[in-house]
Amino acid sequence: xxxxxxxxxxxxxxxxxxxxxxxxxxxxxxxxxxxxxxxxxxxxxxxxxxxxxxxxxxxxxxxxxxxxxxxxxxxxxxxxxxxxxxxxxxxxxxxxxxxxxxxxxxxxxxxxxxxxxxxxxxxxxxxxxxxxxxxxxxxxxxxxxxxxxxxxxxxxxxxxxxxxxxxxxxxxxxxxxxxxxxxxxxxxxxxxxxxxxxxxxxxxxxxx
Ligand SMILES: N[C@@H](CCC(=O)N[C@@H](CS)C(=O)NCC(=O)O)C(=O)O
Numbered sequence: 001x002x003x004x005x006x007x008x009x010x011x012x013x014x015x016x017x018x019x020x021x022x023x024x025x026x027x028x029x030x031x032x033x034x035x036x037x038x039x040x041x042x043x044x045x046x047x048x049x050x051x052x053x054x055x056x057x058x059x060x061x062x063x064x065x066x067x068x069x070x071x072x073x074x075x076x077x078x079x080x081x082x083x084x085x086x087x088x089x090x091x092x093x094x095x096x097x098x099x100x101x102x103x104x105x106x107x108x109x110x111x112x113x114x115x116x117x118x119x120x121x122x123x124x125x126x127x128x129x130x131x132x133x134x135x136x137x138x139x140x141x142x143x144x145x146x147x148x149x150x151x152x153x154x155x156x157x158x159x160x161x162x163x164x165x166x167x168x169x170x171x172x173x174x175x176x177x178x179x180x181x182x183x184x185x186x187x188x189x190x191x192x193x194x195x196x197x198x199x200x201x202x203x204x205x206x207x208x
Contacts, residue, residue, distance in 0.1 A: 004029040007043035007054040010199035011109075013102060014065035015053040016162035019197035021069050024153065025078045029055075066094060069155045079155050086150060093142065093149045093156035101139075101163045104131025109170045129172050140178040147187065161188040169202035 004022070006029045008015035015034075022029050032039050034052040043054045047063035055062040055071070062068045073080040081087050107128030111121055139160070143149060149156035164174065164185045174182045188194060189204065198204065 002058045005032060005056040006030070007032045007034040007039060007056075008052050009034050010201070011113075011166065012052055013159075013162045013166055014051075014098070016165065016197060016199070017097075017159045018053050018055065018065055018068050018072075020161055020193045021072050021079055021155065021158045023193035023196050024158065024191075025072060025076045027072070027076070066098070066155075069094070069158065073155070079153070079158065081150055081152070081154065089142075090150045090154035090156040093139075094159045096138065097156070097159035097163050100135045101132070101160070104128040104133075104135060105163060105167055105170075105172065108132070108172055109166060112170050132167065132172055133175060136174065136178060136181060140181045143180045143184055145180075147184075157188060161185070161194065164188070165194065165198060165202070165204070168204060169199075 004027060006015070006018060006022070008019065008031055010016070019029075019031070032043075034040065034043055034054070043052070044050055046056070046061050047054050049063060051063065053063075053065055053068060055068045057071075060071065062071055069079060072078075080090060105128065108125050111124045111128070115121075148154060149160075167174075168185075174185060176182070
């Protein structure tokens with residue numbers, strides 16, 4: 001298979017989601033730091049939205065993380081179930097991860113990342129954490145008794161693992177009242193794809 005290039009940055013949840021997907025399906029990609037000025041000159045003209053990730057595979061250029069996941073699934077047959085009815089739920093969870101889960105988390109991460117601890121706005125962090133916790137109740141219920149959100153590992157896991165990884169790294173735990181989700185996240189962290197794709201500067205607790 002021809003080389004894949006992924007313009008990305010380590011802590012971007014959309015980029016991490018794609019890195020996890022690539023690792024899970026065993027496809028190698030040349031990861032390029034999107035922040036470097038010389039690489040910006042290459043990827044920005046490819047993306048009218050000027051966001052990362054940007055994915056290049058031969059003549060195929062994709063600048064939306066979900067379209068990248070769909071493409072990876074199309075060329076490998078993995079990550080999204082084959083039956084139409086079964087494809088709905090992982091796609092919904094993936095969308096929920098992008099549009100709802102990230103909202104509160106973003107407040108916490110942006111606040112902590114932009115300032116020294118002494119000058120953090122604790123109200124912003126508390127409000128963001130509360131919003132995040134409210135948003136994960138749906139996931140606790142959606143998980144049911146299975147190991148994964150769908151029948152098998154899917155794009156739902158790729159998307160949410162990146163979000164929960166960032167939450168943990170920025171000090172937002174999954175409360176005890178969400179035991180299924182806690183167990184699910186602990187299982188996701190044990191997968192090789194987690195360590196292989198996690199941003200190097202972030203620290204994670206071991207899960208044994
Ligand atoms: N809908 C896009 C969202 C991508 C996105 O918002 N990426 C952020 C980084 S997390 C970005 O590139 N922001 C502009 C920038 O950092 O210059 C996707 O799923 O790929």
